[in-house]
Amino acid sequence: MILLLVVGVILGGALIAAQGPIYxxxxxxxxxxxxxxxxxxxxxxxxxxxxxxxxGSTLPRKSDLASVPLWMWAGGLIGVYVVLVSILxxxxxxxxxxxxxxxxxxxxxxxxxxxxxxxxxxxxxxxxANLIGLGLVAVGAGLTVWR
Numbered sequence: 001m002i003l004l005l006v007v008g009v010i011l012g013g014a015l016i017a018a019q020g021p022i023y024x025x026x027x028x029x030x031x032x033x034x035x036x037x038x039x040x041x042x043x044x045x046x047x048x049x050x051x052x053x054x055x056g057s058t059l060p061r062k063s064d065l066a067s068v069p070l071w072m073w074a075g076g077l078i079g080v081y082v083v084l085v086s087i088l089x090x091x092x093x094x095x096x097x098x099x100x101x102x103x104x105x106x107x108x109x110x111x112x113x114x115x116x117x118x119x120x121x122x123x124x125x126x127x128x129a130n131l132i133g134l135g136l137v138a139v140g141a142g143l144t145v146w147r
Contacts, residue, residue: 016099017095020086024087040083
């Protein structure tokens with residue numbers, strides 16, 4: 001099961017690498033990043049609704065929605081930010097440089113979240129090896145961006 005998850009995550013990473021250039025080209029055709037993001041999120045919403053309908057899942061009840069803390073709604077806004085930044089950054093940085101910068105941000109935030117148990121997740125130790133690994137990834141990002 002773990003191997004299947006790892007393969008799925010790697011595939012997701014490869015798809016994210018394709019997402020930036022796809023959205024960049026789409027923005028050129030549609031007139032800008034806002035139009036592209038709106039269309040992309042609209043299509044994503046339709047795809048999710050189709051999955052809900054075809055799998056027999058149900059939409060959440062209003063009472064369930066009301067019980068969700070306000071900070072949890074930030075996930076959708078984070079998605080908008082990430083898509084817009086990718087549309088603006090990929091043509092200037094290139095796909096590989098953009099992705100390695102994303103990885104540095106994800107790794108640094110991931111270590112911080114693990115260390116404090118952010119968002120209700122368990123607390124995990126942060127070691128010297130983690131710090132060295134993060135530093136090496138950051139150096140690699142610098143070498144990729146400023147070659």
